[in-house]
Amino acid sequence: MTTQVIKADDVFLLTDERGDIPAGAPGGLGLFTRDTRFLSRFELRLNGSPLLALTAEAERGDTGRVLLVNAPAATGGPQGLARDSVVLERLRIVADGVLYERLTVTNHHRAPQEVEVAYEVDADFADVFLVRGYPARRRGLITARRIDARGLRVRYDGADGIRRETRIRFSEPAATWDQPGRFRFRMALQPGEHRTLTLTVEPVIGADRGDVAGGGKAKGHRNRCGPDAPSAARREPVRSLEQALAAAEDAYRRWQEALPRVESSHPLFDRLVRRSLDDLRMLTIDLGDGPLPVAGIPWFAAPFGRDSLIAALQALPFLPELARGTLRSLARLQGQRVDAARSEEPGKIPHEIRFGELANTGQVPFGRYYGSVDATPLFLIVAAEFYRWTGDRTLVEGLWPHVDAALRWIEHHGDVDGDGFVEYRGDGTGLINQGWKDSGDAVVHRDGTLARGPIALCEVQGYVYEALRQWGRILREWGEAERAAQLQTAAQRLRERFNQAFWMDDEEFVALALDGDKRQVAVITSNAGHLLITDLLGHERAARVARRLLEPDLFSGYGIRTMSSRERAYNPASYHNGSVWPHDNSLIAWGMARQGYGEGVHRILAGLLAVAEQATSHRLPELWCGFSAAAGPFVPYPAACAPQAWAAGAPLLLVRALLGLEPDAPAGVIRLQPVLPPWLAGVRLRGLRVGGGRLSLEVRRRTAEDGKAGSASAERRGVGPGRSDEEPLVAILENDTGLRVVVGR
Known part of the structure; x- marks a missing residue:
């Protein structure tokens, strides 16, 4: 299914190619904010019939345009309309927490025609987890509906005690209207004449009791972070669509003028970089501490520790403010106590922050969930890299209590069994696997049996090593010699232990993990490629890993697969056991550049460009299937998010890899x-x-x-x-x- 997505701040609209949200809203279609669907039906009809899509585009991210024409029928056209004679344009924008749509209807027939435009709208207030298929034990109720000629208002009293409303308003009264939300507008159009109709859809969270029934003025609450925090999605009074468009265009122009510019001999490369920057802009929200990217649309439009940090790291040369905002936001949410129900521990960086009804009522554990083994060392790496890029010692020193807490988490809670490696046990209510490959079958032995915990992933040890090494160096520069020596000693010990425990002599490669019995999970995966950003392996072993990653069982032609095609668990259509992820490839390419292996950077970039050339709007999706490029066009993964933050960030990190760019601002x-x-x-x-x-x-x-x-x-x-x-x-x-x-x- 072809879709269109537009987003601004924490509100996004996902529709089909006609700009519709059909009844039942398949595939995550809808208007969402704060993990709740505020518009579950949004269908346009002309003289009672659906329309044909001519084209749809949403290049900028916050605006979209769909062109439609009346569909042919056996009688020559629906209800007497001449074939292909009525063109409709849906111009929409998300701004101020509101969806605006202007419909323009034009008669291109040589004779006058009468048309009836109908909108069918509804709101189900489904939690995003419910839309994804999670069962709900307890839900709230729609407690009021008010419909008149100018629009519809629906109120929902959630099981979490939060009131939510959808307010739909048309610029002119409908000729007829009826429940649950069908509005008909009649237009008599002369040849060449056009008419316009505008509507707004406003999601409101935390409205006054009795507002829909009694018509009272709504009150919202300031947008603050936390799974139990009510919020009004709208921050300003609803403006006209023209005002919203003008303000958005001005903001976009100013944003573009401040951006670094890339010009090359390869137009698709340039286009891909621009697409990446636009997508990161669209995916950015602000929880009060500065901009940070949410993970992806539609399923992960929320702050994610790992995803937000990696995207911020990728974007450092272009958007250093993303790293600043992400670090500050995650520092404020850093774990303070031991809470097994949400995997929280002191110093641990959160995995996921959710705001919907199911999270607020504990029906899913992800309201503020810490089940990620790698977010904490990644936090340390991004903080150090930000310091190297910007030289902003004031900010980084302000983060020091959080950096110190994260380092202590690595030393104590992160090492589950005291063997010197950082592991996870998994938990019964959240995620079984807690690395970036977090599906239940992602850590599997060569014979096909699932690995049992606690599990020490290879790339996590690389992140920990790099964090210890970088912060040892920074503290030495700051005159903290004793603590610096402790971290550097810990890094060296980890390097020695790792090479003894994870290196597979028979494969000349790195094992995916160690299981709870300290056995190697001896499958060939892309995880080892992340180690190339460090000197953990040493030059000779790093070279072997780099070469192995480009052999045909791993390199598909469209990128490096997550798992070798020779492994028993390999499945090119799986989420983590044979697919290709652009963020994974970008980290590997960056590591190859650091190791001086330019050929690997070239081949990875060529593979991603081949996908971008075929993808809608040249947008790299979250992942794609691992089928060989020799077999034909790239095969999309059916449930991939697009746009997705660390997929958008991948080309930006590849720019850094191509340049071999390694700044050290404090060292000059x-x-x-x-x-x-x-x-x-x-x-x-x-x-x-x-x-x-x-x-x-x-x-x-x-x-x-x-x-x-x-x-x-x-x-x-x-x-x-x-x-x-x-x-x-x-x-x-x-x-x-x-x-x-x-x-x-």
Whole structure:
């Protein structure tokens, strides 16, 4: 099913290709905010018949446009309309927490025609988990409905004690209307004439008691974070659609002007980067501590520790404010006590924050849920990387109590059985597997049996090692020699233990995990690729892992699979055991760049570009099936989120990998080791945000004219001479960062 999604702040609309939400709202269609569906039916009819979709686009993210035409019928057209003679445009925007839609109906027939436009609307207030198929033991009730010629208002009193309302209003009265929510508008159109009709759909949370029945003024509550926090989705008075469009266009223009720009010899590469940035903008919310990305639409439009952190890490060169807001938001929600029901422990970073009825009433454990083994070390890595990128010591020192608590969680609660590795047991009410591959069958032995906990995942040990190493270095710079030495010693011990326990000599590869009996889970997976961002393996073993990841059983042509096709548990259509995830590939590519393995970066980027070329709006989905590219077009995974935050962030991290960009603002240096593929002649980036300023540069492949004699003049132009004819030329176009640029290792 082709869909269209638009979103702003914490409100999103997901419809089919006609712009409709059909009765029953399949596939997560609806208007949602705070994990609740406020519009479950939204169907447009012309003279009693559905319409044909001509085109639909929602490039910017907060606005969408759908063009429709009257459908043909055996009699020559529905109720006497000439075939293909009436065109309808649905222009919609989400702004101020409100959905606006302007319908324009145009008669393109040579004679006058009378049309009847009908909207059928309804609200079921289903929790997003209920929409996904989770059972609900207890729900609230729709307690009032009020319909008149100008619209519909429906009130729902939730089992969580929160009142929710949907308010639908038309710009003019309907000719007829009836329950549950059908509104008919009659238009007599001359040849070439058009008429417009506007409606608004306003989700409101925390309205006054008696508001629908008594017509009283609604009161909302300030949007604050917490599963039990009521909120009014609308923050400002409802404006006209024209005002909302103008304000949104102005905000988008200003946002674009502040962004770094990418221009290359490959138009699809440029388009993919722009798509990524637009999607991250759409997925951003603010819980009061600055912007952070939610995980994805429709199922995961909520803060997720792991997902938000990885997306923020990927976007650092372009949107460092995402890392700032994500770190501050997750720090405020950091675990304070031991609470087994939600896997909370002191210092632990949350996995998921939910606001809906099922979470608020404890029917799902995810209201504020901490069942993630990797979010805490990732928090530490992102904090350290943010410091390296920005040099913002004030913010990072302000985060120190939370960093310290996270480090202590690793040392105490994270090591479940005292063996020096960070593990998880899984829990009966939440997630059994608590790494990024968190489906129930994701950690499986070679014979097909599921691994039993506590489970130590290989990539988690890599995250922990990198966190210890980076924070040991930062504390040493801050003059905290004793604590720095403790962390560096812990990192070295982990490195030694890891290489003894996880390395598989027969495969010359890293085991997925250790199970509760300390047996290797000896399957070949992509998880080992995340270790390449560190020096945990050492150069020789890292090179073996990098080469192995590009062999045909792992590399599909559209990216690296999550599991080798030779494994018994492999399934190309599974969620985690054979599919391809762009965020997974971006982290591996970044690691390959750090290890000096440019070929791997090139092949991963080429695979993702091949998918983007085929995907709707060139948008990388959350994942796709692991079938080989040699077999044909990429095969979408049916339940993948799109847009999805760390899929959107993947191309941005690949830009960093191509440049070999490793800034260290506190040390006063930016290192570049670019690795351009043969099919990319050059890349120009303007306004990368590093330290306290901007860096602009151009990287291009050498030509025969460059020669060896140009090295002196190249130096004067700020061009770094390469060590071989294959190395690209780097020209620094602008550098007001105050940092020295070093090209090469």
